[in-house]
Amino acid sequence: MQSKTPSESRSIMTDLVLPSETNPLNNLFGGELLARMDRAASISARRHSRRIVVTASVNHVAFNRAIPLGSVVTVEANVSRAFKSSMEIFIDVWIEDRESGRRTKANEAIYTFVAVDDTGAPVKVPALVPETDLEKERFDAALRRKQLSLVLAGKMQPKDATELKALFIDA
Numbered sequence: 001m002q003s004k005t006p007s008e009s010r011s012i013m014t015d016l017v018l019p020s021e022t023n024p025l026n027n028l029f030g031g032e033l034l035a036r037m038d039r040a041a042s043i044s045a046r047r048h049s050r051r052i053v054v055t056a057s058v059n060h061v062a063f064n065r066a067i068p069l070g071s072v073v074t075v076e077a078n079v080s081r082a083f084k085s086s087m088e089i090f091i092d093v094w095i096e097d098r099e100s101g102r103r104t105k106a107n108e109a110i111y112t113f114v115a116v117d118d119t120g121a122p123v124k125v126p127a128l129v130p131e132t133d134l135e136k137e138r139f140d141a142a143l144r145r146k147q148l149s150l151v152l153a154g155k156m157q158p159k160d161a162t163e164l165k166a167l168f169i170d171a
């Protein structure tokens with residue numbers, strides 16, 4: 001199976017924030033942003049694997065900055081590391097200044113998707129080869145994020161999370 005680069009799975013979705021998608025402060029409702037990120041991430045996972053993909057976990061979401069009504073929001077996703085059947089997807093969310101057009105990073109998130117066959121059983125995906133410094137940084141940290149996610153889900157014993165433990169021992 002031929003390896004792929006993060007740019008081959010990049011998906012970019014741009015959309016407005018409409019009144020029905022806001023909270024009482026007139027900012028984008030968190031659940032709406034989660035759904036937009038899930039859609040972009042799912043397209044990335046599909047582009048990388050060319051298989052049916054399902055969301056296995058949402059590993060991290062940082063709502064750092066409120067996104068006001070009327071904003072132009074761009075959700076940009078790509079696979080940051082591929083394991084056997086699972087893929088970590090990194091998502092960056094940008095908002096665009098109406099007058100200058102300058103983009104500001106508003107939020108980010110990390111999702112895990114799994115490629116499955118028609119019966120829902122996990123199947124192998126291509127390896128990922130990072131190219132840029134940022135892609136390499138995200139790739140390197142992905143294994144400990146996977147281990148943390150598995151420990152929190154009760155699918156891995158903390159003692160087996162070697163990469164995660166090393167983070168605290170080396171600190």
Ligand SMILES: CC(C)(COP(=O)(O)OP(=O)(O)OC[C@H]1O[C@@H](n2cnc3c(N)ncnc32)[C@H](O)[C@@H]1OP(=O)(O)O)[C@@H](O)C(=O)NCCC(=O)NCCS
Nearest residue numbers: 054055056057083084085086112114120122146149150153
């Ligand atoms: C995701 C799913 C396919 C995993 O099935 P499973 O029986 O746990 O399969 P496995 O234990 O073989 O795990 C498959 C892969 O998922 C990874 N995985 C499973 N749960 C995970 C979690 N919480 N965090 C990170 N990775 C996880 C495993 O590490 C494994 O990765 P690898 O093959 O790259 O090593 C299964 O739980 C599922 O279908 N869930 C529902 C998905 C869905 O409907 N999502 C939409 C939300 S409504």
